[in-house]
Amino acid sequence: MRKGLSGVLALLLLTVLISACSGGNNAASPPASGGSASASQPAASGQPKDGGNLIIAVGADPVILNPNYAGDRVSLTIDQALYAPLFQVNNGKKTFYLADSLTPSADNLTYTLKLKSGLTWHDGQPLTADDVVFTIDKILDEKQNSMFRESLIIGGKPVQAVKVDDTTVDFKLPQVSPAFEATLVQLTPIPKHVFENEANIEKSTKNNAPVGSGPFKFKEYKSGEYVTLERFDNYFGGKPHLDSITYRIAKDTNAANLALQNGEINVKYLDPQDVATIQATNNFDILPYSEGRLAYLLFNEDSDTGVLGKKEVRQAISYALSRDELIQTTYTSSEYADPAKSFVTPDGLFHTNDVTSYDNDVAKAKELLDAAGVKNLKLRFIVSSGNKAQEAVSLYVQQKLKAVGITVELKSMDASAYGQKFVDLKSKDFELALAGYIMGYDPDAYRILFASGSNSNYSRYSNKEVDALFEQGAGEADEAKRGEAYKKLQEAIASDAVVYPIAYTKTIVAVDKRYGGVDEAVLKPVVIFEDPSKLYLK
Amino acid sequence: MRQLIVRRLLQAIPMLFVVSVVCFGMIKLAPGDPVLSFVTPNMHAEDIERIRHNLGLDQPAYVQYLLWLKECLSGNLGYSLVNHQPVLDQIVDRLPATVGLMGISIALAVLLAIPLGMIAGANRNRWIDKLINLIAYIGISVPLFWLAILFIYLFAIKLHWLPSMGMRTIGKESALDVVKHGILPCAVLTIGFLASYVRYIRSGTIGQFKEEYVQIQYAFGSKKSTVLFRHVMKHVLLPIITLLGMSMGDLVTGALVTETVFSWPGIGSLGMTAVRGMDYPVIMGITLFSAVLLILGNLAADILYGVADPRIKSGEVSS
Numbered sequence: 001m002r003k004g005l006s007g008v009l010a011l012l013l014l015t016v017l018i019s020a021c022s023g024g025n026n027a028a029s030p031p032a033s034g035g036s037a038s039a040s041q042p043a044a045s046g047q048p049k050d051g052g053n054l055i056i057a058v059g060a061d062p063v064i065l066n067p068n069y070a071g072d073r074v075s076l077t078i079d080q081a082l083y084a085p086l087f088q089v090n091n092g093k094k095t096f097y098l099a100d101s102l103t104p105s106a107d108n109l110t111y112t113l114k115l116k117s118g119l120t121w122h123d124g125q126p127l128t129a130d131d132v133v134f135t136i137d138k139i140l141d142e143k144q145n146s147m148f149r150e151s152l153i154i155g156g157k158p159v160q161a162v163k164v165d166d167t168t169v170d171f172k173l174p175q176v177s178p179a180f181e182a183t184l185v186q187l188t189p190i191p192k193h194v195f196e197n198e199a200n201i202e203k204s205t206k207n208n209a210p211v212g213s214g215p216f217k218f219k220e221y222k223s224g225e226y227v228t229l230e231r232f233d234n235y236f237g238g239k240p241h242l243d244s245i246t247y248r249i250a251k252d253t254n255a256a257n258l259a260l261q262n263g264e265i266n267v268k269y270l271d272p273q274d275v276a277t278i279q280a281t282n283n284f285d286i287l288p289y290s291e292g293r294l295a296y297l298l299f300n301e302d303s304d305t306g307v308l309g310k311k312e313v314r315q316a317i318s319y320a321l322s323r324d325e326l327i328q329t330t331y332t333s334s335e336y337a338d339p340a341k342s343f344v345t346p347d348g349l350f351h352t353n354d355v356t357s358y359d360n361d362v363a364k365a366k367e368l369l370d371a372a373g374v375k376n377l378k379l380r381f382i383v384s385s386g387n388k389a390q391e392a393v394s395l396y397v398q399q400k401l402k403a404v405g406i407t408v409e410l411k412s413m414d415a416s417a418y419g420q421k422f423v424d425l426k427s428k429d430f431e432l433a434l435a436g437y438i439m440g441y442d443p444d445a446y447r448i449l450f451a452s453g454s455n456s457n458y459s460r461y462s463n464k465e466v467d468a469l470f471e472q473g474a475g476e477a478d479e480a481k482r483g484e485a486y487k488k489l490q491e492a493i494a495s496d497a498v499v500y501p502i503a504y505t506k507t508i509v510a511v512d513k514r515y516g517g518v519d520e521a522v523l524k525p526v527v528i529f530e531d532p533s534k535l536y537l538k
Numbered sequence: 539m540r541q542l543i544v545r546r547l548l549q550a551i552p553m554l555f556v557v558s559v560v561c562f563g564m565i566k567l568a569p570g571d572p573v574l575s576f577v578t579p580n581m582h583a584e585d586i587e588r589i590r591h592n593l594g595l596d597q598p599a600y601v602q603y604l605l606w607l608k609e610c611l612s613g614n615l616g617y618s619l620v621n622h623q624p625v626l627d628q629i630v631d632r633l634p635a636t637v638g639l640m641g642i643s644i645a646l647a648v649l650l651a652i653p654l655g656m657i658a659g660a661n662r663n664r665w666i667d668k669l670i671n672l673i674a675y676i677g678i679s680v681p682l683f684w685l686a687i688l689f690i691y692l693f694a695i696k697l698h699w700l701p702s703m704g705m706r707t708i709g710k711e712s713a714l715d716v717v718k719h720g721i722l723p724c725a726v727l728t729i730g731f732l733a734s735y736v737r738y739i740r741s742g743t744i745g746q747f748k749e750e751y752v753q754i755q756y757a758f759g760s761k762k763s764t765v766l767f768r769h770v771m772k773h774v775l776l777p778i779i780t781l782l783g784m785s786m787g788d789l790v791t792g793a794l795v796t797e798t799v800f801s802w803p804g805i806g807s808l809g810m811t812a813v814r815g816m817d818y819p820v821i822m823g824i825t826l827f828s829a830v831l832l833i834l835g836n837l838a839a840d841i842l843y844g845v846a847d848p849r850i851k852s853g854e855v856s857s
Contacts, residue, residue, distance in 0.1 A: 145592050225705055252798050255687060261695055264704075416568065417570065
């Protein structure tokens, strides 16, 4: 019986939207020069020493340690140390890793990628243009089941990768697409010599002993226990300081927090409510950093009452709420979340918070409702039971909307039922929900959320002007003109009150004070450290 | 005897079939969608559909079941939807951790439950019975995950006697290390099992004390302890065989919650992850595996029963 009960309890599907993958960046610190920054360079915060092991807590087993397939937070985190990316983008600035440069042609239809010379895989084989071309071809191969395939299809045609010489690859685009760079950030070369004879790379047993190109190489994986990586001496960025990094699988948050206090874990994500306990030990640096995520109130315009299809009603609801109160309610402190006005997160290109913002104004809310001729409005708010943030926000919204004469009915449901209802564009039995997304730094990524008929258009919003602006932004190579389009777009979506942006949330991570080099390693959404080779034991 | 075994094994086939249908049905009726566990908002609809198709999840549920059944009959439990590893390999990989933990916990619980239950039963309604009963009630009522957290706090954080999580110190391969890591989860599970076993044995003992042979022993002037340990014990121990038979399922499914809290790499935590991700091949694999063990366990219990008590062997009591 114990089994059955806990099985039901276990149906706590992590809301897909929260554990979303992909790029973005942070505002915590400037990136280190990615090039050949040598290991012997002393960091400002002290003399880095070599040696030692770092233990990072992860919430689950990695799904697959192959970057062509990894979509879960744990695999992405481990892959970041195991496989070097081509380049990364922080605050619009590129840091080059495997790549030396990326240059678009005059007509913006060809991007030339130059690799560093003398790169090697962990097994000593050279890493060349062949590996890059192989990786792109395998992603495009429908039989290989990579989830990145569609991002390499532009206007119905695939991007072509062509080897020029051993360190040069040309990417030929079917049409102009500045967002291609953001796609390339997500792609990481996999070794051709390992996978070329595998019929199905996803199911290949080679994934159990991955051969990467990052600062740490695979040592061992004990299912349900840990993954250990050890230093790769020939890392192009210089020999890493730490001897090894272990990712300890700790599925229970409370138990993992205890293990952190006990010194069995050195790095772990924290929830805001756990910060005080961990801080009290005085053994950890508590580091909140932007995760490029927007938390927002979703308006379902296509519910069976259709009432949120009216712009005035959405605006009235927005005026009835207060962002600051919402942040206080949900994140305990403004330290862990910044007020959000635009749908583009601050790390995104062309982000502006200078848009219509609906600051709390009850009189105006009532006025708008009267003007829309709406009386005795009833709304349904879906809540994933047990999700503290959603429960807190829903109660707050219920109370605030009551003040303007709107009744909110809370519909609490199992996490997986919630997840399914939320993403099903045909569900019509709710109007409100709390949601969040991480979309990466290129605003074209948001098209999927707001363009008419898109598959992640959870608001069921449709506006021809917005569609046109997205089209324009996607195909515009001129930076200034592109920026103009996305600025207009942010205002258009804000003035239509398509969503009520609440906050750009922060990830909080606790790092054992005995470790240094965190600034140089660059805190990064989803994967924690952009370049773990820079971490060291003090 | 041989007839009994053959008959019971044949009966097991429809039983396993029903178990698999019910299990599959429940997974499919539950809200949620396995594909959702790898969908991110910036994935394109075409990619999602392609993945759904490649996993065979776009077919009707009965087709999915039949395909699964066909594979299963040829000895292939299928591949995980999430990490694409063979289900059987994953179960076998996790089996030693679970069998070790559960086996020792169950054995300890039985060994402790026998004296405690018998003492309680023999001293019905006296203070010692009430005390043991109280402890048993607490054991049943306290949620194990809470007890686990309490133990970690006390023995790992405050006293620093034992590690709080995992089965091994990273990179260390020593039996002693595994034992040290196993003490806390084992203690929690033993308490969990002990509570129900004690109550079971206690009521058995009370029942036996009403039997005529006990009265006769008393009439012969035997001491209570002699009666209890020489005569009553034999009868009380018999049902424990059944109890153990029924625990065979637990032995391989492990304890979902306790394993998860202690990050014990057993089948319980594998199952927990599978349920979260609606990874039906893994859930089905674990369920079937434990159903088989449960059926075999019950069969073994019945056979042992016959060995231990000749009255049953001759009669029709077993079915």
